[in-house]
Amino acid sequence: MRASIALDDPARRAWAYLSRVVEPPCHELAALVGCVGPIEAADRVRRGLVDDDLARRTEARREIDHVADDLELLARRGGRLITPDDDEWPVLAFRAFGGALARAKPRTGPPLVLWALGPARLDEVAQRAAAVVGTRAATAYGEYIAADLAAGLTGHDVAVVSGGAYGIDGAAHRGALESDGITAAVLAGGLDIPYPAGHSALLHRIGQRGLLFTEYPPGVRPARHRFLTRNRLVAAVAGAAVVVEAGLRSGAANTAAWARALGRVVAAVPGPVTSSSSSGCHALLRHGAELVTRAEDVVEFVGRMGELADDQPRPGTPLDRLTDVQRQVYEALPGRGAATIDEIAVSSGLAPAQVLGPLSLLEVAGLVTGSDGRWRIIRTGPDQAAAQGSAARLV
Template sequence: MGRAGSGTGTGAAGSGTGAGGAGLGTGAGGHDEERLARAALTRLTEPGDEVVGRWLRELGAPALVRGLVGDGPAPKGARSERLAGCRARAASLDPAGDLAAVARLGGRFVCPGEPEWPTQLDDLGDARPLGLWVRGPADLRLWALRSVAVVGARACSDYGSHVAALLGAGLAERGWVVVSGAAYGVDGAAHRGALAAGGATAAVLACGVDVPYPRGHAQLLDRIAEQGLVLAELPPGGHPTRSRFVLRNRVIAALTRGTVVVEAEYRSGSLVTARRARALGRHTMGIPGPVTSGLSAGVHELLREGATLVTDADEVAELVGAMGELAPERRGPAVPRDLLAPEAAAVLDAVPGPGGDTARIALNAGLSRDTTLGRLYELHGLGFVARRGDRWRPVARASTSVPSKPLGRRPPMRRGGS
């Protein structure tokens, strides 16, 4: 792998010499230097730091680690405060131990450039993850190719929870991977919907993959790890913070084909996810709600900004899916009157409520008497009108037995012949 793509660690600081307590010697613990260095960086630095991303691109991962912990030249422009913080963290740095810890969970550490790496994350540029800690048996890259994010309010309403669960189940049934953040509210409902449908779901955490956060979702996270994927930028044991939740959202946005927001107030992390998705060229969608609800205000604002209004999994799949994945046509229930030919419908409209003779009905319909009479007999046969003497009146409830093709379009009968 070249240095520009993933940083090979053949930079100025040397290769395979170790970095003090960092343990970056080639082959340490059975891992190559690049993997150890990237694992170390996930503990030394914060997720989404574009400055670190630029240094990584310029120096390579092993050289950058050495520079940050004081075993090599410091990165250009690094402030003393940043270096001091990294060196304080380096005191407990054990990347080989972190890799062993995730392996004991049945997980792994996926680096850019590897076969399992989702290349759409490269759209984040220097803010792309240094690597991803992953639990679960599925292939992350393949799952991400057909994935949709479903996000929204933590303190959602019953409506929001119900819609999120339906979306999760519906998308899973259509072969889509449901991605969310495992939080209370909309996130949890979307994950549960996908799991209940026997489908695929992935949780992107703002902490280590071994940290059950929120605590109330410990069992849910275990189920996701068994049936789907749990992934994070932070190493095992990493704890969540407010800023890490915000930074986590960029991964959800970049990883998926589109983001659906189900209930969100004006200040909501889910709106951050959707707007980041839009900036990355992904589809952004919103589920409308009551205009009187503050939980719908953020979604409605997102729709005003140009997001697509969707109401169910079919409409989401139509937007983000391949050609031909169309939502069914939405129409109101068909009634017998809908199937009438235009002339027959015009005659039926022209029949007065109290009833009227053929001449008056023809005048009201703007048709000839003969044409009107023919249509009246058709309507009589279908149960739309009744006749008494020379007068016709509408019937309150027509027969439901209506031909599938409109009436009144057959050629006229010839006079005097067959």
């Protein structure tokens, strides 16, 4: 069942109320809902019939009820409320919050409910996704790499998850969209408050073609602590977190820490050693993060079992296509000067009759030349591309 907006559904109204009554995540509220269900939990919170810890956390907001307005706004925008009762809830992804490392972190736990907009389903996104994150103050190098990674990932049917921010986040979202792929942005405020404002058009495109989601109800403005809280969800719904550029202390590093705590793969893209924008990536690599330079590297971490990256192409030279005997003869030639057939035979360990044929083929390839019975290596002459093409015809 896909989550929908039913303005008169008591359970959905209860979820919407509980979403606003406390700053997430709240273990005490989640435990109450798990025990008595959302409708009873909402009633107890409204009347203050909860334990002291939860009473303190809900005291400031328990009398605020914007449920009708919130759900009407969501319905007008074509959005939906995703709750743990819905099939779209990513059960396996959020189960990672129950791990020992995740429980040891402060302000941990899955969201209580999610406000979402867009055609992509969250449960399907979470099955095959990678987070691509990094600094807002990205360099041209970082933005290029982020967009290229995102485009490559979507080409392998991997959804790209990020936070919608300036810099690396925005480049990743744009790279995915421009490749007709799926991208999801996790927001640190309400769906009705595009942030940053300069990304309003980008966020609108994501909501039209991918997925926007947040645990904050409409009207809630982003704040620093909400970005840090949001980062755990970026990490949770992705199989790997790839940091493209980041400082030593950054939101991207925080996302990477959450990914590690949730048992996700942490990867980083190396940058110039002189660039402060890559210092956080280099620190992650020193502490065990996976080094990635292309989308195929990431696919190995989030793809299906046995789905490995293709071998990375290596620069070729004319010598790469030589047979063993041809290479043996070529390497028997002196680095400087020339040698006779007999001298080459002694150096190569081959009979003189076995040397002449390979030498002739090497001459055709433009790698050696013979004159007056003496042979030498060509250091300058035919261009490399022509030589490589000729060498390829030897085999």
